[in-house]
Amino acid sequence: MKLLTRDTDYAVRAICFIARSKEKKASVAELTFRLGMPRSFLRKILQRLNEEGLLESSKGKGGGFELAIKPEAIVLLDVMRIFQGGLNLNNCFLKKRICPEKNVCRLRREIGLIEKGTAAALSKISIASLIKSRHN
Amino acid sequence: MKLLTRDTDYAVRAICFIARSKEKKASVAELTFRLGMPRSFLRKILQRLNEEGLLESSKGKGGGFELAIKPEAIVLLDVMRIFQGGLNLNNCFLKKRICPEKNVCRLRREIGLIEKGTAAALSKISIASLIKSRHN
């Protein structure tokens, strides 16, 4: 299984590119060209990031996307949550009902802890930290 | 996103049940009844666990499934790998080719580390440790 899906991945790379660019702003055209992502798909992703408040868009000629908040303030988990809904415990089903032992279940407790650990790790990695090195 | 899919979950619970049962063996009928899982689905899962060497099956009347190895030797990651292919880095695509920066990419390195950490945590939880408490 994959921790990050494609859209999360594209989103992170696009955000990194924008954060690193001189103008602090980029159009879909430029991003498509520089990052080689499918144009329409990328547009959808950027629009979503705009809705969610990570990016800010400007329409019309010369428009594009820029960061809405500082690169230190954007972490992987934020992006992941937008496209994948974050980490989540799966329910245990017992005859199609949610298992009554849910709260005492050892398995569920352990998995819950692991998910928390993973989420914490994903929260430590910011866009700022990613763009320090030359590569996305 | 969910760390474990349904089949992994069912598998773990079934293995726990078998490990805890007096006879150290159980039939699909019994498991279906006691764990309330869809019968056919469970069968498929058990067959797979048999193929993969975690369980051993006996056919014919009085048959069923028993552990092929000690409960201490089965960890969550083993089961997960069988049904979900384990944790895996997603490839970065650049114009439909695998990204040439893959090896120097900061993002990929960080994600790789997180996956390793998660996998390590999943490897620490054995069936033996799960069946110590009364609940799966």
Added chain:
DNA sequence: GACAAATGACACTAATATGGTATCATTATA
């Protein structure tokens, strides 16, 4: 104002994964 260059909104599609069912064959025991 006309035009071009940009995003907004949103409907649609294709491919794959997930969750589940069903059937017939084979084997072992009583």
Added chain:
DNA sequence: TATAATGATACCATATTAGTGTCATTTGTC
């Protein structure tokens, strides 16, 4: 030989993932 079990395997329904396409709207420039 009847019965109770698994083996093998095909099938199905739904959800998720990945991606495309179109028309509307906004904005800067000539």
